[in-house]
């Protein structure tokens with residue numbers, strides 16, 4: 001019986017679309033691209049991904065594009081005297097054999113002028129552009145509104161997350 005369950009799990013794992021979780025592009029490995037679901041009527045949203053560079057040369061993330069929003073930018077969120085402030089991050093270097101993680105309260109792919117709400121369970125394409133690796137299309141998975149994107153129960157929500165429009169300012 002146990003053997004049967006294991007075999008079944010293995011089959012299910014194989015059936016999952018690999019691109020949704022991890023994508024290799026040249027020396028870059030893009031892992032777990034996800035976005036937080038947005039409430040109805042929200043005009044802004046954010047997506048996150050971990051970028052690993054397994055090569056001997058640094059690369060640079062220069063921009064992002066997506067059809068779901070009027071404007072897409074890479075932003076950096078920082079705490080300035082207790083207020084969370086977001087601003088365009090500019091080019092982001094991915095060091096050789098290094099990792100850059102886009103995550104809540106840090107770097108994120110920002111969607112402004114969302115054409116539709118991000119619904120939990122949906123996926124949508126986002127293209128990241130790298131100076132060396134060129135454009136990389138990601139399938140972003142939409143997770144729950146309160147999601148942290150981690151699978152280990154990490155809870156860090158205090159209500160000032162990107163995308164819900166509360167308690168934060170865009171300095172542009």
Ligand SMILES: [Cu+2]
Pocket residue numbers: 075076086087108110162
């Ligand atoms: Cu932002």
